[in-house]
Amino acid sequence: MTLTAGVTRFTGKNSLVLAIASLFSIAGFVWPFFYQGTDLPQTQFFFWLAVVVAFVLAIVEISSTRIDAKSLALLGVLAALISALRPLGAGAVGIEPMWFILILSARVFGASFGFILGMVSMFASAILTGGVGPWLGYQIFAAAWIGMAAGLLPKKVRGKSELAMLIVYGAIAAQIFGVLMDLQYWPWALGSDTQLSYVPSGAISENLKRFITFHCATAMAWDLPRAIFTITLIAFTGSAVLAALRRSYTRAAFLTPVVFSERVK
Amino acid sequence: MCLGLVMIKFSNVSLIYPNSTTTVLENLNLEIAEGEMVLVIGSTGSGKSSLLRLINGLVPHHTGGILAGDVSVDGISTQLVKPGGMAHLIGIVGQNPANGFVADTVEEELAFGMEALNLPNDVMRKRVEEVLDLLSLTPLRNRVIATLSGGEQQRVAIGTALVAHPKVLVLDEPTSALDPIAAEDVLSILHRLVHDLSLTVVIAEHKLERVIGFADRIVQINGNGVANIGTPEEIMLNSPIAPPIVHLARALGLEEIGLSVRELRRMTTDIREASFEPLIASTPQQEVEIIITKALSVSYGQKIALKSVNARIYNNEIVAVMGRNGAGKSSLLKSIAGISDATSGSVVVSGIDPQTLKGKQRRTTLGFIPQEPSDLLYGQSVQIECDQADRDNQVSPGTTMQILTSLVPGITAHTHPRDLSEGQRLGLALSIVLASNPSVLILDEPTRGLDYNAKAELIRILIDFARATNKCVVLATHDVELVAELATRVIFIADGEIVADGPTLDVLLSSPAFAPQVSKVMSPQPWLRISDVITALETAR
Numbered sequence: 001m002t003l004t005a006g007v008t009r010f011t012g013k014n015s016l017v018l019a020i021a022s023l024f025s026i027a028g029f030v031w032p033f034f035y036q037g038t039d040l041p042q043t044q045f046f047f048w049l050a051v052v053v054a055f056v057l058a059i060v061e062i063s064s065t066r067i068d069a070k071s072l073a074l075l076g077v078l079a080a081l082i083s084a085l086r087p088l089g090a091g092a093v094g095i096e097p098m099w100f101i102l103i104l105s106a107r108v109f110g111a112s113f114g115f116i117l118g119m120v121s122m123f124a125s126a127i128l129t130g131g132v133g134p135w136l137g138y139q140i141f142a143a144a145w146i147g148m149a150a151g152l153l154p155k156k157v158r159g160k161s162e163l164a165m166l167i168v169y170g171a172i173a174a175q176i177f178g179v180l181m182d183l184q185y186w187p188w189a190l191g192s193d194t195q196l197s198y199v200p201s202g203a204i205s206e207n208l209k210r211f212i213t214f215h216c217a218t219a220m221a222w223d224l225p226r227a228i229f230t231i232t233l234i235a236f237t238g239s240a241v242l243a244a245l246r247r248s249y250t251r252a253a254f255l256t257p258v259v260f261s262e263r264v265k
Numbered sequence: 266m267c268l269g270l271v272m273i274k275f276s277n278v279s280l281i282y283p284n285s286t287t288t289v290l291e292n293l294n295l296e297i298a299e300g301e302m303v304l305v306i307g308s309t310g311s312g313k314s315s316l317l318r319l320i321n322g323l324v325p326h327h328t329g330g331i332l333a334g335d336v337s338v339d340g341i342s343t344q345l346v347k348p349g350g351m352a353h354l355i356g357i358v359g360q361n362p363a364n365g366f367v368a369d370t371v372e373e374e375l376a377f378g379m380e381a382l383n384l385p386n387d388v389m390r391k392r393v394e395e396v397l398d399l400l401s402l403t404p405l406r407n408r409v410i411a412t413l414s415g416g417e418q419q420r421v422a423i424g425t426a427l428v429a430h431p432k433v434l435v436l437d438e439p440t441s442a443l444d445p446i447a448a449e450d451v452l453s454i455l456h457r458l459v460h461d462l463s464l465t466v467v468i469a470e471h472k473l474e475r476v477i478g479f480a481d482r483i484v485q486i487n488g489n490g491v492a493n494i495g496t497p498e499e500i501m502l503n504s505p506i507a508p509p510i511v512h513l514a515r516a517l518g519l520e521e522i523g524l525s526v527r528e529l530r531r532m533t534t535d536i537r538e539a540s541f542e543p544l545i546a547s548t549p550q551q552e553v554e555i556i557i558t559k560a561l562s563v564s565y566g567q568k569i570a571l572k573s574v575n576a577r578i579y580n581n582e583i584v585a586v587m588g589r590n591g592a593g594k595s596s597l598l599k600s601i602a603g604i605s606d607a608t609s610g611s612v613v614v615s616g617i618d619p620q621t622l623k624g625k626q627r628r629t630t631l632g633f634i635p636q637e638p639s640d641l642l643y644g645q646s647v648q649i650e651c652d653q654a655d656r657d658n659q660v661s662p663g664t665t666m667q668i669l670t671s672l673v674p675g676i677t678a679h680t681h682p683r684d685l686s687e688g689q690r691l692g693l694a695l696s697i698v699l700a701s702n703p704s705v706l707i708l709d710e711p712t713r714g715l716d717y718n719a720k721a722e723l724i725r726i727l728i729d730f731a732r733a734t735n736k737c738v739v740l741a742t743h744d745v746e747l748v749a750e751l752a753t754r755v756i757f758i759a760d761g762e763i764v765a766d767g768p769t770l771d772v773l774l775s776s777p778a779f780a781p782q783v784s785k786v787m788s789p790q791p792w793l794r795i796s797d798v799i800t801a802l803e804t805a806r
Contacts, residue, residue: 004329069349070327243645247681256283256329260344 005068006255008075010112017061018115024054025141029180032187033204040200044188051137055119058144062116070252071113078105078117083125096226098125099177100233101241102143103170106150108245114147138184146173163238170230178223182215272433272465273297273320277334279490280315280324289315291490292334299432300463302455302479304470304497306506307486308716309686313469316486317435320467321355322348339432353382356426360438360714362418363411371413371421372397372406378425389428396424400454414590416447420454427458434458436468440475441714444590444743452479471716473508474746474782477501477524497524506717509746509782509795516795517802526785537790541801553580555705555737556601561610563596570596572761573610578739583731585752585769586741587779593761594741595636595709601739602633602707615704615735628658631705632698634691636713641694642682650682654697668696672722687714695726706730708740712747724751749773749781749793769793 010018028051035043067075078101085097102121106114122143126136150169157165187198196214199207275295279288289312297303307313318324322343325332336343339354359365368374375396379389397403400420405413410421419439426434436455440448456479458464470476477483483500485493493500501511501522510529514522517536523529530537556578563571570593578584586594599605600612603619612619615630622630634641644650651665658664669676673692676685682693691711698706706727712720728751731738742748748755748769755772757765757779765772770791773779784793792798 004325004327240645247683251684253283253327253329257331258325258329259331260325261331261333 002258004253004256004258005070007109007113007249008065008067008071008116009110010065010115014061014065014112018058021054021058021061022141022145024057025051025137028054028138029183032183032198032200033207036201038201048134048137051141055137055140058119062119070254074109074248074252075113075117075120079121079124082117082121083128086121086125087129095229097229097233099146099174099226099230100170100237102147103150103166103173103230103234104238104241105245106147107153107166108242108249109151111148111151114149114151115144116147118143118145118147135181135184138180142177142180146177149173162242163235166238167231167234170234171227174227174230175219175223178219178226179215182218183211186211186214270299271296272299272301272339273467274337275319275334276336278319278336279331279333280312280319281331282315283329288490290319290486290492293492295484295492295494297465297467297482299465300459301481302459302466302468303482303484304468304473304476304480305484305486306470306473306500306504308488308506308718309471309688311486311488312490313486314437316484317357317437317467317469319343320433320435321351321357322346352378353429354431355433355435356423356429356431358419358422358426358434358436358439361442362415362422365422365425366410366418369409369411370406371402371408371410371424374410374421375424375428379428382429392428392430396428399427399458400424414447415443416450419443419447419451423451423454431464433465433467436466438469438471438714441471445475445745446589448475452476455479471714473506474510477508498522510786513783513786513795513798516799526782529786533786536798536802537787539805541790541805543791553735554578555580555615555735556739557613558597558600559611559613561597561600561612562608563593563600563605564608569761571600574758574761574763576756576763576766578737580735580737581731582754583727583738583740583752584754584756585748586739586756586758587743587745587748587772588758592758594758596761597758598633598707598709598739598741601705602631603627604633625658625701628701629703631707632701632703633707634694634698634709634711636709638691638694639683641697642690644682646679646681647676647685647693648678650693650697651678654700658701660700665696665700668699669693672696672726673719688716688719691715691723692719695723699726699730704736706736706738708738710742711740712742712744720747727751745773745779745781749783 028047031043031047037043082098082101085101088097098121102114102118105117109117119140122140123136126132126139150173153165153169196210196217198210273296275293278290278293280290281288293316305313305316315324318328319332319336320338322336324330326343326347332344338351341351341354343351366374367377372393375393376389379392397406400423402420402424405417405421410418413421423434423436423439434455440451443451452475455466455468459466468476477497480497483495483497485500485504485506487493501507501524510524510526511522514529514532517533519532521532523532554577556576558574558576561571561574562569574597576597586597588594596605600607601614601619603612603614603622606620617630619631642650644653647669648666651669652662654665655662666678669692672695673689676689676693682690685693711723715723724747727738727740730736752769755765755767755769756763757772765775770793773781773793774784774788774791777785780788781793783795783798784791787798790801792801
């Protein structure tokens with residue numbers, strides 16, 4: 001029996017390549033803790049490039065998967081929506097209305113879809129807002145992971161507990177995004193002579209301590225508002241948006257049997 | 266019947282959608298020849314769209330379901346080839362062209378489809394020029410699509426389907442969202458494509474007045490899965506779905522039916538020649554002024570929508586506001602509903618400025634149904650909408666649902682409002698508004714996408730409504746047939762000014778362009794409706 005196409009899903013090979021790409025970019029985030037050398041600027045440049053290469057690798061891999069017309073349409077519409085929402089909060093501290101749509105969409109359409117949606121929408125919105133720079137690769141991977149993890153949350157939870165779960169996840173995701181962005185920014189953010197500065201070739205524990213202090217100092221301004229904003233949006237619009245997305249899932253008739261027969265009855 | 270090469274072939278086709286037990290189509294056998302124009306008719310939900318989508322395999326490849334038998338186009342079976350593989354062969358145009366556009370300007374939009382088909386650049390350039398000429402779109406080539414009128418947009422949509430050089434063009438109610446002039450435009454272009462390029466056209470429509478003259482054959486779907494196929498004359502002999510002239514021919518007991526005003530005029534010369542007592546029009550008692558606009562002007566920025574409009578609407582009236590697109594119909598309606606701000610002048614509804622109305626008082630004073638009824642519907646299901654309306658209006662639970670069932674029977678309570686058909690959605694919005702029992706009912710283009718049955722039901726409800734004490738109905742519409750059946754008075758607006766205001770009979774008969782079919786046939790006799798003709802004949806007997 002044949003079925004209509006389902007929501008796009010990564011194959012084993014896709015997952016493997018994307019995992020490798022993700023590992024590259026994770027390295028791009030955490031290298032400062034393990035760095036023991038003398039040529040800091042070159043290393044930084046190397047990891048920026050590594051993240052870009054990882055991004056290109058991921059895009060190539062995703063383009064090679066067969067994305068069905070309906071998934072593609074959904075992806076396009078949702079990515080456009082998210083990209084349009086992002087500049088709405090431009091400049092304001094942590095007011096980023098994009099995250100709740102990403103999280104709710106990924107919840108309904110699954111981890112693979114969430115990964116691609118995070119990537120595409122972050123990339124598209126960066127072009128829209130002109131926010132293209134070395135940080136973009138980091139942002140794209142962070143958004144992709146947040147989307148993917150939202151899609152991996154337990155499927156069976158429904159109703160009030162589902163909303164509660166998504167609120168908690170929204171808060172965590174907003175924090176994680178903040179931590180990751182701080183992490184890629186911190187090594188060259190403060191110069192080399194402050195209490196919170198990155199110490200090249202320093203001990204991991206020392207650098208971790210400094211980073212956590214740095215993060216806490218900046219988090220107040222960005223991450224807390226982001227988290228509060230995201231969970232407020234999920235709390236107030238969550239059930240309506242989920243219902244709308246689930247309805248489009250049903251309407252799109254994913255994985256519905258297609259039967260060609262001699263006679264109907 | 267042999268008309269040459271068979272282009273589309275349905276052999277023993279039956280269709281069942283997933284999670285459903287009823288067959289949409291049953292044992293349909295149909296051969297459409299190259300260069301034929303086939304019209305698909307049937308009431309809402311009968312399976313017209315399913316039939317159209319079977320042609321390129323969207324059903325069942327995208328929707329799921331069981332398809333028995335075989336559909337093939339130009340010898341290619343949809344069982345074996347997915348819709349994407351049919352893209353070069355079949356062009357599809359939907360009801361609302363704006364939903365299908367991807368690019369900003371006309372030229373880019375035309376090129377987009379070919380881009381997807383990976384055609385070489387020089388071929389693309391040539392074909393864009395070709396289609397621009399064919400559909401007379403050249404003056405619009407660099408225009409932004411969003412700024413085009415409905416008819417122009419629909420022409421661009423047909424153009425985007427044609428650039429791939431398809432052999433078949435499938436159109437699902439292409440004129441239902443258009444005003445009469447734009448609709449005429451689109452249909453004459455289709456006629457030309459069929460005759461000049463021998464394109465095969467399959468078209469589904471509700472409103473048959475205009476399109477029936479162009480069709481070579483009609484497929485009538487009865488709703489129980491069975492379909493009748495034949496020439497327009499054959500099908501119209503018995504079809505319950507028919508344009509007014511066919512109903513007129515039947516009511517007069519003519520042996521033959523005519524499909525055009527000319528034909529029917531020839532058949533009815535003797536009826537017209539006789540002299541008749543003038544019909545006594547039952548004008549309602551006009552005592553109470555319900556709506557008064559004084560020197561009402563509305564402008565949006567530079568654009569003046571209404572210029573110093575003075576209108577009075579009395580109790581028990583049904584007033585039709587007519588005029589071209591952009592003439593100011595909607596602006597007048599919105600001002601009366603208190604939605605748009607008057608630049609100068611005033612509006613009074615039941616003694617109150619409608620802009621000051623709030624909450625329950627607003628609901629009991631006026632009910633407004635916008636062009637897109639789903640703008641009023643936010644609930645997740647029909648049931649939720651109805652319950653909400655019951656609570657808001659403090660009526661006993663189930664009242665709204667009851668009104669809805671009498672209006673449009675057969676709606677399942679858990680359906681999402683956006684999954685309803687155009688007519689069902691209007692019915693739902695109307696029942697919610699009627700549940701609050703307002704004294705004024707305002708409707709903007711209520712018959713868009715309604716089939717004849719739904720329209721008849723709407724007419725009955727509005728007439729009933731207007732009969733109650735101190736109530737009136739104001740509606741904006743292009744649909745002359747509706748106005749003829751329903752309205753007691755017509756206000757004709759052009760360029761923001763009232764150019765005619767008078768009893769329906771006088772206004773409609775004064776201009777041939779706005780005369781309904783019955784009066785075109787029966788002119789110079791002053792009859793608008795079939796019932797007028799019958800009454801006049803019976804009185805004379």
